Amino acid sequence: MPFTPFALEEWQSRYEQTVTHDLADSGCHPVGLGELLGDDPEAIQRLLAIALHYPPVGGSDTLRGLIAAWHSAAPDNVLVTVGAAEANAITVASLVSPGDHVVVMEPGYRQVRGCALNAGADVDAFPLDPDHHWRPDLDALERMVRPDTKLIAITNPNNPVGTILTETEMDSITAAADRVGAWILADEVYRGTERLTDRITPSFWGRYDKTVCVGSLSKAFGLPGLRLGWLVAPPTLMDSAWRRHEYATISTSKLSMHLAETALAPATRDRLLTRNRTLIRDGYTRLQQWIDASDGLLSIVPPDATALGFVQYHLNHASLDVANALRARGNVLVSAGAHFGVENHLRITHGLKPDHLDAALDSIHRVLTELTRGT
Ligand SMILES: Cc1ncc(COP(=O)(O)O)c(C=O)c1O
Structure with a gap:
């Protein structure tokens, strides 16, 4: 292959x-780094006092709680990863087997597409339509989804065109997945980067039981160098993603977890x-x-x-x-x-x-x- x-x-x-x-x-x-810490001497002292041991491999309790709040999920649903890149990769590895059918959104960040192809999947793309302000072509999605569709992957807000799905569009995508029992992988790294409103884009979490949401500090928070991301998943998927996380990376770094706790504390x-x-x-x-x-x-x-x-x-x-x-x-x-x-x-x-x-x-x-x- x-x-x-x-x-x-x-x-x-x-x-x-x-x-x-x-x-x-x-x-x-x-x-x-100074800007993140707000040039606060006590925060700097806390950073310098960190013992550089292995951190909790799935993320500290505090951090998992803060990420859970970002998606209105529970801390047990959160696995902290090395960027959204790892979260996407281990989600595909957990869900997709050779011969499975996967549907992705295009134009798009082609990581899930590539991982699915490399896992031996048959991949179709449903378009965001340039003639309709890059709105999703939901009829095309409906035609594409079939009984062996394992996964529908979307990015919301979208990279590269910046479309934010409406609640109705989100419901249609969920209904298409539900019709055949497919999983939804919602890459939500751009939540928080809204240009025309201060309302954070709604998460796919909580709309449908077979959903994985992926997030990261790289985009809305401006901290890509921390290499800190996450996935939010139901227990059935969490076990299998966690196993792959241990093989691939064990964990992200202790320093990144500490700084992520700072970044996601409400005021920061x-x-x-x-x-x-x-x-x-x-x-x-x-x-x-x-x-x-x-x-x-x-x-x-x-x-x-x-x-x-x-x-x-x-x-x-x-x-x-x-x-x-x-x-x-x-x-x-x-x-x-x-x-x-x-x-x-x-x-x-x-x-x-x-x-x-x-x-x-x-x-x-x-x-x-x-x-x-x-x-
Ligand atoms: C849609 C999307 N998902 C995931 C990633 C990877 O992000 P991270 O830096 O958190 O690994 C990117 C990076 O560009 C992206 O655009």
Whole structure:
């Protein structure tokens, strides 16, 4: 069976250290350690006093409680992992066997798709429809789901297009799964990155018994370097995910768990969400102005959430060629539409410091103009 590589992550790993402007990362400008601790001397002392032993492998009780509160779940439903990346991988490993049918949402972050293909599954994708503001094509989902469908994987809010599902859409997806007894894997790492409202996107948790929700400190909280994520699952799945977690990583780090307890404590949590939403809202305004000034070369369906713009370019070039030209000639790394299963788009991260973002957008504009002129 051929191995399906994770093209997006390979692209980022290969090139992110080689450019001046990295607009391919999918979160906001990261939070510094001092900023997380609020420059509080007592918090710094507590950090320095930590004994670097193995932590509780599934997460400390305090941390599991804080994560449970984020999803309105119980602490026993929470397993702390090395990022959402591990949570997605061990969920697929727990649920998917060779020959199973898996349905994913596209455009999408293609981790679950790749893990399912590598587990020998037959994978179909149901679209978010660009002609309908990237709303999910639920009729397509309904047609696709079949008696041997084991898993329906969605990302809400979506990466790369930023769609937030309505309650009605969530109910339809749940009903499609329930009809055949499939599991739902709801990747919810972008909850908390809403652009137009302060209301946190509802979680899939509690709507249907065969649901796994995945979360992380990497996006809404601005702390990807902690490599701390989680899954929220019913007991039937928890045992099997936990076993795989012990094989793969044993646990995330003690320091990360301690800092995650700080990040998710209510006062810090709200401070971090506000900080990152401000970056997202300001960054998107700058991105939109830049697109408006492009004389029809660029367009976008405004995203509901995330620090990402999925920008369409009206040029007859493959997205990987354009992304390579931006990298080589413009010193800017963006992700190509092809990395998400859609051509003629670039995913541009905008939740960054204004100077950094503006300089990078200028550089992208210069290279795109050269490509338009054929130079
Ligand atoms: C939808 C989605 N899920 C999971 C991940 C992995 O996140 P983490 O940094 O928590 O491993 C990403 C990272 O970009 C993502 O976009």
